[in-house]
Amino acid sequence: MNPIEIRQLTRRYGRLEAVHELSLDVPAGSVCALLGPNGAGKTTTLKVLLNLLPPTRGEARMLGVDSRKLSPRELRQIGYVSESQQQPDWMTVRQFLDYCRPFYPTWDTALEKTLLARFELPPERKLKHLSRGMRVKAILLSVLAFRPKVLVLDEPFSGLDPVVREDVTSGLLETAQAGDWTVLLASHDIEEVERLADRVALLESGRVWLDETVESLLTRFRRVEVDLQEGPAQTDAVPETWLKFERAGNRVTFVDSRYSREATEPACRARFPEAAVTARPMTLREIYIALARSGRKSGEAAA
Amino acid sequence: MKVVWHIFRKDAFRLRWILALWLALPVVQMIYVGLAPLPSPEQKNVVEVIRYFFVLLTLIQAVVSYLLVMSLIDDDLLAGNQAFWPTRPISGRQLLGAKLLGLVVLLWLAPVVVLAPWWLAHGYGWPELGKAAGSVVLTQAVITLIALPLAALSPRSGIFLVLTGVGLVSNLVGFAAVFNALRVSSEVQESRGYLCMALWLATVMGVTAHQFLTRRTLRSAGLFGVGWICIFCVLCWWPWDFASKISWSHESPLAANLTLQPQSALVSSSQRGKTTYRVFNLNMQLAGLPGPYTVVIDSEQNTFSWGGEISKLPLTRFSGTGWFRSVFDRMAQAVVLDDKSIAPMNALHTGAVIEASALAERLLREAPAYRGVLRGRIFQPVVVADLPLRVGESAQRSGYGVCIEAVQPKETGGIQFVVRVFSAEAEPASIIPWTVGTRSSTAVPEYNFVVNRRRGSISLLNDSEPEMLGCIGTLGVYRQRFDYGAVDEECRLVKVVFRPVAVFERTISSPRMEITPLSR
Numbered sequence: 001m002n003p004i005e006i007r008q009l010t011r012r013y014g015r016l017e018a019v020h021e022l023s024l025d026v027p028a029g030s031v032c033a034l035l036g037p038n039g040a041g042k043t044t045t046l047k048v049l050l051n052l053l054p055p056t057r058g059e060a061r062m063l064g065v066d067s068r069k070l071s072p073r074e075l076r077q078i079g080y081v082s083e084s085q086q087q088p089d090w091m092t093v094r095q096f097l098d099y100c101r102p103f104y105p106t107w108d109t110a111l112e113k114t115l116l117a118r119f120e121l122p123p124e125r126k127l128k129h130l131s132r133g134m135r136v137k138a139i140l141l142s143v144l145a146f147r148p149k150v151l152v153l154d155e156p157f158s159g160l161d162p163v164v165r166e167d168v169t170s171g172l173l174e175t176a177q178a179g180d181w182t183v184l185l186a187s188h189d190i191e192e193v194e195r196l197a198d199r200v201a202l203l204e205s206g207r208v209w210l211d212e213t214v215e216s217l218l219t220r221f222r223r224v225e226v227d228l229q230e231g232p233a234q235t236d237a238v239p240e241t242w243l244k245f246e247r248a249g250n251r252v253t254f255v256d257s258r259y260s261r262e263a264t265e266p267a268c269r270a271r272f273p274e275a276a277v278t279a280r281p282m283t284l285r286e287i288y289i290a291l292a293r294s295g296r297k298s299g300e301a302a303a
Numbered sequence: 304m305k306v307v308w309h310i311f312r313k314d315a316f317r318l319r320w321i322l323a324l325w326l327a328l329p330v331v332q333m334i335y336v337g338l339a340p341l342p343s344p345e346q347k348n349v350v351e352v353i354r355y356f357f358v359l360l361t362l363i364q365a366v367v368s369y370l371l372v373m374s375l376i377d378d379d380l381l382a383g384n385q386a387f388w389p390t391r392p393i394s395g396r397q398l399l400g401a402k403l404l405g406l407v408v409l410l411w412l413a414p415v416v417v418l419a420p421w422w423l424a425h426g427y428g429w430p431e432l433g434k435a436a437g438s439v440v441l442t443q444a445v446i447t448l449i450a451l452p453l454a455a456l457s458p459r460s461g462i463f464l465v466l467t468g469v470g471l472v473s474n475l476v477g478f479a480a481v482f483n484a485l486r487v488s489s490e491v492q493e494s495r496g497y498l499c500m501a502l503w504l505a506t507v508m509g510v511t512a513h514q515f516l517t518r519r520t521l522r523s524a525g526l527f528g529v530g531w532i533c534i535f536c537v538l539c540w541w542p543w544d545f546a547s548k549i550s551w552s553h554e555s556p557l558a559a560n561l562t563l564q565p566q567s568a569l570v571s572s573s574q575r576g577k578t579t580y581r582v583f584n585l586n587m588q589l590a591g592l593p594g595p596y597t598v599v600i601d602s603e604q605n606t607f608s609w610g611g612e613i614s615k616l617p618l619t620r621f622s623g624t625g626w627f628r629s630v631f632d633r634m635a636q637a638v639v640l641d642d643k644s645i646a647p648m649n650a651l652h653t654g655a656v657i658e659a660s661a662l663a664e665r666l667l668r669e670a671p672a673y674r675g676v677l678r679g680r681i682f683q684p685v686v687v688a689d690l691p692l693r694v695g696e697s698a699q700r701s702g703y704g705v706c707i708e709a710v711q712p713k714e715t716g717g718i719q720f721v722v723r724v725f726s727a728e729a730e731p732a733s734i735i736p737w738t739v740g741t742r743s744s745t746a747v748p749e750y751n752f753v754v755n756r757r758r759g760s761i762s763l764l765n766d767s768e769p770e771m772l773g774c775i776g777t778l779g780v781y782r783q784r785f786d787y788g789a790v791d792e793e794c795r796l797v798k799v800v801f802r803p804v805a806v807f808e809r810t811i812s813s814p815r816m817e818i819t820p821l822s823r
Contacts, residue, residue: 052384054519072306072392080390086380087387090317102309103392 001064002027003150003182004049008058011044011206018044020206021058026199031176031183033193035288036203042186043082045203046154049184050080062150076104079143082154083136089128093121093138097145104146111175112145119167133164140168144175150182157189169195190285200284202291210291214284221287222259222279226252226272239267243294255282255290306393310401314375315409321374322409325367326417328360332775333421350782357773365446368410372450373463375405382520383458389518399515406451411443418776422702422727425778431702431727435777448507455514456524481538493546498537506530547676555805557681560591561598563809565673569819570663581663583818585675587811592681595634597801600679607662607671607816631684635750635799636761638684666818673816678808682801692720692753692794702727705798708782710790717788722751722796726779750799751785757793 004026011019019041026032034042047053049060051067060067063074070078088096093116101107116123119137127135136156143151157165169192176183187193193200200217202210224242228250238245238254245254252272256264259279268277282290315322379398380386388398415436422435453470457463487495506527514523566586573582585605589598636642665671687703690696697706704725713719751764764785773780 047384050390052386052389072394072397075390075392078390082385084385085387085390086385088313088317088378090378099309099313100391102305 003063004032004184005061006045006049006058007060009045009048009055009060010057011041011048011053012056018206019048022203022206022208023058024201024208024211026182026184028182029180030199031185031197032199032201033197034184034186034201034203035188035190035193037292039205040203041206042203043084043154044206046080046082046152046184046186049152050078072103076106076146077149079146079148079151080154081136081139081143081152081156083132083156083158084154085139087127087135087139090126092124092126093130094123096127096138097142100142101145107146109145111147112141115141115144115171115175118171133160133167136160137164137168137171140171144171147175148181150184153183153185153187155187156185157187157192165189165192172196190283190288194284202288204292217284217287218281220257220259221282221290222256222264223282223286224254224256224259224264224268224277224279226268227276227278228252228272229274229276238271243290255287255294257291306397307400307404310379310393310398311404311408314378314401314405317378318371318374318409321367321371322413325364325371326413328364328367329414329418329421329775332357332360332773336773336775336780354773357775361774365442368443368446369450369467371410372406372447373454373457373460375402375409376451376454377457377460377463380458381455381514381518385458386518395516395518399512402515406447410447411440414439414443414776421775422778425702425704425725425727426699427702427727435702435727438777448504452507452510452514452527455511456520456527458520477535478538481535487542488544490544490547491542494544495537495541497546497549498541499534502530502534502537506534554807555681557593557596557805558807560593561681561807561809562590563587563677563811564590565675565811565813565816567819568666568673568816570667571820583663583666595638595684596804597630597634597682597684598679599682600677606674607666608674609665609669609671631748631801632750632763634684635748635801636752636763638686638799639752639754639761639797667820670815670817672812672814674810674812676808676810678806680803681805681807683804684799685802686797687800688796688798689754690796691792692790692796696796699725701800701802702778703798703800705796707796713786717786718790719784719786720796721782721784723780723782724798726781727777748801751783752797752799753787753790754795754797755791755793756795762787 002025004024006022006024009019009022010017018039022041022045024032024045034045036042044053045060048055049062049067051070054068062070062078065071065074088099091099097112097116101109101112119134119141121130121134121138121141127138130138140156156168160168172183173196183196185193185197194214197214199213200210201208241256241258243255243257246252252275256279258264261279264279265277268275379388379402418435418439419432422432427435450467453463453466457466506529510523510527510530513526514520517523564587566588568586569584571582571584572579583605592598685701687700688698688705690698690705690707692707692710694707694710697704699705702725706723707720708723709719709721711719753762753764754760764787
């Protein structure tokens with residue numbers, strides 16, 4: 001049993017289908033990032049998981065329980081951070097933590113104090129008077145302090161400056177080292193995702209069209225540059241796995257989504273016999289952009 | 304329970320200032336009535352200003368109370384998908400428990416606690432305290448029952464206010480239309496009223512519980528809509544009478560031997576302006592009432608039948624206390640003079656039904672079988688104040704108080720004296736001119752006497768129109784002026800109030816009631 005399991009999930013808002021037959025498993029101990037453009041269905045998926053929205057069809061399970069039947073027993077082990085979520089803004093940071101603490105038998109007061117100091121949160125300031133970044137840190141603290149088994153983060157880095165972003169990320173990483181947890185994270189901030197996640201799921205129009213470990217993605221995607229010089233070149237009918245294929249003068253560039261030295265270089269030689277071929281690793285951000293720009297269809301092929 | 308208490312404490316802490324301000328409103332009234340000198344009788348305008356100030360404060364209390372319900376729910380939203388609490392280990396049941404605890408403790412009981420010293424300071428005993436606390440709790444409960452479902456369905460306070468406005472307008476229009484079209488007997492109307500109240504209660508409880516337990520706002524709103532449709536359907540079309548079969552009150556031992564027997568019936572004519580009405584009069588013999596008590600019939604249902612054909616009188620105007628004024632007068636005087644020989648009011652009792660024109664001819668033509676259900680109250684005369692007739696003297700007992708503010712000679716001879724009166728028989732709604740409180744609508748006679756016990760003289764003072772100043776949590780504050788000839792040092796002002804002590808219900812019947820025509 002995976003801590004997070006989503007099966008054929010569909011969620012409609014009137015006529016608009018925000019999520020369409022989405023299936024996703026997040027294994028225990030992994031950090032999975034949901035990536036996708038605005039409106040891809042990331043937040044909706046997370047809200048269904050937390051029972052903030054009912055599914056139209058299909059099901060989402062957390063810790064083996066249907067999200068519609070989540071009880072305080074499960075919720076004591078689940079942390080949810082969303083920048084858009086209503087908070088008791090009239091409370092000071094201290095009152096907020098005092099309010100949250102009794103709900104969780106596993107609340108770690110020492111960790112609370114450590115994170116309070118690390119995040120440099122003013123305990124006597126009201127949540128509504130905190131900056132956006134401070135507010136996210138306060139919410140995150142209220143979640144990390146009870147060492148959840150499952151952590152769901154919805155755009156936790158949105159609108160944060162680099163320093164706060166670093167604080168949040170390192171806070172997450174440090175806490176992760178101390179416990180075995182499963183994280184599902186929806187974000188646009190791919191640099192942070194690359195540091196945190198070991199798995200990504202790409203969403204578009206409410207559908208998952210890629211679900212893979214980060215390691216696998218980084219291994220199989222390469223940016224290939226072909227220097228044609230004066231030789232012949234066959235630039236039509238390139239393999240579907242070559243994304244963003246572009247020719248500028250004597251230079252051809254593409255992203256190979258199934259790179260291997262044994263396969264890619266012979267394929268290049270067949271089309272560009274006298275060209276110099278170089279392949280360099282890509283970041284997750286580059287891979288995401290390549291996949292996003294090349295469109296879902298080619299992405300499916302790429303996957 | 305720990306979670307419920309934890310959330311309740313959070314809500315109480317959050318609302319502490321607004322609650323304090325809300326509870327301070329009656330305290331302001333108390334301080335004013337207790338400390339500030341009331342304007343002199345000549346300052347009519349000031350009296351009016353004070354009166355409307357009290358009305359305003361009472362309205363503000365009601366409105367703030369309504370908004371407090373919203374505020375209590377608003378911190379843990381039930382509608383929308385951005386609420387904080389569903390992502391924490393809090394079940395809908397626990398949250399419902401916490402909010403109900405908050406409503407009961409903060410909005411129902413807190414005003415009672417604030418007002419209790421005030422009531423006690425005005426001589427309230429346990430019965431008056433219970434009644435006053437019940438009245439405050441009932442008022443708060445009604446406000447809560449209106450606000451609660453709307454608050455539960457609103458994802459934002461703005462939407463709550465919009466729903467309130469829409470609900471207010473649509474109900475006013477809807478009920479006005481329905482009431483104009485009502486053409487049913489009073490028993491069916493009463494039955495519809497009971498059923499609508501029960502449906503409203505069920506709707507509120509159903510919608511609130513459903514929303515707390517499921518957070519499915521659309522379905523809850525659907526339930527709310529269905530509830531309202533049912534209420535309107537019942538209000539328009541419910542055909543059966545069950546109200547006449549309901550007895551709400553436990554009968555007191557005082558009424559155990561009380562009997563009412565029909566003696567005679569007659570139909571007369573009555574002129575009102577240019578219209579002539581037929582009036583059905585029923586005379587009954589009252590017996591078995593211990594003294595010194597009196598009886599007032601509050602309502603009745605009359606059924607006449609000729610074989611299988613039944614006719615019910617749709618409108619009843621039973622005799623009020625005016626019919627027995629002399630009995631009340633005698634009783635009041637006897638209690639002041641401690642006259643033990645006073646007899647119970649086992650006298651003839653007359654009731655009248657006006658606008659029985661359609662029925663009158665038949666009643667006269669053919670003697671019907673008669674069955675009547677009468678509900679009434681038993682009153683006991685009580686001396687609530689007995690004090691020397693001097694400025695500054697005051698006395699209080701059983702929720703009534705009298706304070707003599709002024710005794711001044713009149714130019715035309717004699718004196719006029721002004722008293723400030725506190726009365727437990729008031730209720731907040733009664734101070735608002737366009738509403739009628741249920742208790743204040745019943746004419747319960749109060750008597751004021753000037754007594755000289757040494758000389759054995761007793762003079763009934765003429766009633767003056769009381770100047771209602773305000774009402775603080777069921778304690779009405781008003782002023783009365785009395786003219787009197789001359790007083791000496793031994794004269795005392797004695798106030799007698801007829802207090803309701805028991806209720807009763809009697810069914811009377813006659814297999815053949817002979818009805819006599821009587822021309823007036």
